[in-house]
Amino acid sequence: MPRRLLRDGRVMVDEWHYLTETAIDAAAPLIVPFDRWIQARDLWISRAGPLGVLLAPASDVNRLAADLPRLALIAAQFSGPGEGRGYSQGRLLRERWKFAGEIRACGYVRQDQLFFLARCGFNSFELNDSDFANAAAALSIFSAAYQPCNDAGLDYELVSRTSGA
Amino acid sequence: MYRYDAIDKTLVNERVAQFRDQTRRFLAGELSDDEFKHLRLRNGLYIQKHAPMLRIAIPYGLLSSAQLRALAGIAQRYDRGYGHFTTRQNLQFNWPKLEDVPDILAELASVEMHAIQTSGNCIRNVTSDHLAGVTPDELEDPRPWCEIIRQWSTFHPEFSYLPRKFKIAVTGAARDRAASLVHDVGVHIVRGPQGELGFEILAGGGLGRTPVIGQVVRDFLPREYLLSYLEAVLRVYNLEGRRDNLQKARIKILVRSLGIDEFRRRVEAEWASIRDTGPCIGDAEIARMRAFFPAPAYRAQPDCEPAVAGSTAFRAWYRYNTAQHKIPGYRVVFISLKKPAVAPGDATAAQMALIAELADRYSFGEIRVTHSQNLLLADVEQGEVFALWQALDQAGLATPNIGTLTDMICCPGLDFCSLANAGSIDVAKLINERFDDYDYVYDLGELEVKMSGCMNACGHHHVGHIGILGVDKGGSEWYQITIGGAAGEDASLGTVIGPSVAKSEVAETIARLLEVYVERRGPEERFLDTVRRLGVQPFKERVYAAPVAA
Numbered sequence: 001m002p003r004r005l006l007r008d009g010r011v012m013v014d015e016w017h018y019l020t021e022t023a024i025d026a027a028a029p030l031i032v033p034f035d036r037w038i039q040a041r042d043l044w045i046s047r048a049g050p051l052g053v054l055l056a057p058a059s060d061v062n063r064l065a066a067d068l069p070r071l072a073l074i075a076a077q078f079s080g081p082g083e084g085r086g087y088s089q090g091r092l093l094r095e096r097w098k099f100a101g102e103i104r105a106c107g108y109v110r111q112d113q114l115f116f117l118a119r120c121g122f123n124s125f126e127l128n129d130s131d132f133a134n135a136a137a138a139l140s141i142f143s144a145a146y147q148p149c150n151d152a153g154l155d156y157e158l159v160s161r162t163s164g165a
Numbered sequence: 166m167y168r169y170d171a172i173d174k175t176l177v178n179e180r181v182a183q184f185r186d187q188t189r190r191f192l193a194g195e196l197s198d199d200e201f202k203h204l205r206l207r208n209g210l211y212i213q214k215h216a217p218m219l220r221i222a223i224p225y226g227l228l229s230s231a232q233l234r235a236l237a238g239i240a241q242r243y244d245r246g247y248g249h250f251t252t253r254q255n256l257q258f259n260w261p262k263l264e265d266v267p268d269i270l271a272e273l274a275s276v277e278m279h280a281i282q283t284s285g286n287c288i289r290n291v292t293s294d295h296l297a298g299v300t301p302d303e304l305e306d307p308r309p310w311c312e313i314i315r316q317w318s319t320f321h322p323e324f325s326y327l328p329r330k331f332k333i334a335v336t337g338a339a340r341d342r343a344a345s346l347v348h349d350v351g352v353h354i355v356r357g358p359q360g361e362l363g364f365e366i367l368a369g370g371g372l373g374r375t376p377v378i379g380q381v382v383r384d385f386l387p388r389e390y391l392l393s394y395l396e397a398v399l400r401v402y403n404l405e406g407r408r409d410n411l412q413k414a415r416i417k418i419l420v421r422s423l424g425i426d427e428f429r430r431r432v433e434a435e436w437a438s439i440r441d442t443g444p445c446i447g448d449a450e451i452a453r454m455r456a457f458f459p460a461p462a463y464r465a466q467p468d469c470e471p472a473v474a475g476s477t478a479f480r481a482w483y484r485y486n487t488a489q490h491k492i493p494g495y496r497v498v499f500i501s502l503k504k505p506a507v508a509p510g511d512a513t514a515a516q517m518a519l520i521a522e523l524a525d526r527y528s529f530g531e532i533r534v535t536h537s538q539n540l541l542l543a544d545v546e547q548g549e550v551f552a553l554w555q556a557l558d559q560a561g562l563a564t565p566n567i568g569t570l571t572d573m574i575c576c577p578g579l580d581f582c583s584l585a586n587a588g589s590i591d592v593a594k595l596i597n598e599r600f601d602d603y604d605y606v607y608d609l610g611e612l613e614v615k616m617s618g619c620m621n622a623c624g625h626h627h628v629g630h631i632g633i634l635g636v637d638k639g640g641s642e643w644y645q646i647t648i649g650g651a652a653g654e655d656a657s658l659g660t661v662i663g664p665s666v667a668k669s670e671v672a673e674t675i676a677r678l679l680e681v682y683v684e685r686r687g688p689e690e691r692f693l694d695t696v697r698r699l700g701v702q703p704f705k706e707r708v709y710a711a712p713v714a715a
Contacts, residue, residue: 085404087324141183
């Protein structure tokens, strides 16, 4: 069954494939696990099709800095309801490294995390099936926020009384 | 005090709606126990031994009379008519029903309160000096900075799923009354080389299974960078703190494993990359926050102690339960929640309502919660102290014991907490019964006794002058005794005196420790200082020399 995805506020079928999934043609968009990417970076970069990297929670996202221009997608893996490293990975990608491609949350992703994930720079979500119907409401669950973060294009009022980037 | 604007109100209301929906989804089976746990804990809701426990945030311990009245009403309608004040200046209800919690949160929101981030692995309620703004030894009132931190940390998108809980304490005085050295981060207001205001930042303190005193990460941080520096500390912790073992997940373990120098290097490197783009606190914002904490309309009056002939009870209370105020003619008044035979930190709904009324009449309508689980009225005219005492005394709220042996810090213990190994409230009662002679208690002077029902150390036993830790030995309740701990600016961890003792032996053990102190103390020397001077040995010898008659 094709994977459903919430991307930029719309539900769509995922056109990306993970390396671990069934064989795909060389031009199809491919997501490579972080460790495999680091091991054979040059090999992957020579590939024809669009490329993405799947971060494990412990992956050091800063090690991808030089490769970001070649990457169209970074996915961060959430291993369970308490996992929180992906939030920092997202902000580092958007804010420190100015990554403009897709940042995707995968693994344990439920509606309750969407607002925070979006504020940390995530724009696509492999959401739990039962939560798609509530996604729009979840993304605007709060109409304001106290801290400057990745706020461009999001539907809430930034009330941080501190100035940010 | 800080008052909500339209946006603050909207946010807490939206939180109530969010939690109401999450509770509905849980009750409908759409969220598993584990999934709901992560959500409810962010709203202060624990599932405990008898019933859920709901912890309500009292930001840096400050309450208005309207808020305290609302808490009294909630205690009356949703609980069993009382609440428990904690060492982190919060309030816990031990008997609410899960289905009622969204309604309780809605009532709290109507008086600008909430239970946001009072538990769970996130940034907890920020705590501070209960004498903020009224103590003569203060460099600067920490409350505006606490509110700045409160807002920044509320729903922080990056730091809502940390490896473990994260507690911040802020102080602005020479004396540390907020136990900042045993917090994940301690923020001390200090002056820089040119006399400018800024912060000393400590990290890695904490109690629990592995007690550690915090270490200095940065000795001077210009004030505008407070939040970006905290973001750097939190980011290093969020990414590198251990998540494989709950017992090793606090920042203190990370700081210890890296060493403070390497930890500092990483924080500084992170900060360097966000200093100019991260949150920056401008002068206008500082001025706006300070304006929420103006000095009340003090009246000029003579600074003389109340002249009340003959009332020794009042005199004792005045000496122990009131403190110097920076404005002549005013007094800080402590309301002891440590009456013998009452669980330490507990107040009934009727007492809360009365205290709210007394705050309106005598102290500009504000109440504070102290780290040592008492309440206080910060701004009482000397001329009205006696009338206030009379009202408190009638309500059982004038136990004259602040800072003495019977002003114990105590966790809820086995009776209420699913984590505890042993009871603590009943041990507090036994100690109160044994030491019911006030002359003796007063003669002992300043003495901090702190008791926890388990290793999680909610009662801060490691930093008690005398610490008592409940341990489980083959299904029965035993108590390990430490001496020489302290929580203030000279913080230290207590030393275990020897094998744990049975419940019936705790009071006698303390009596023997105090005998040694009374025999060997120097002039004006506190128990703590005698222990520091003599070491544990003479105390240990006395305690274990002869068996305790049961």
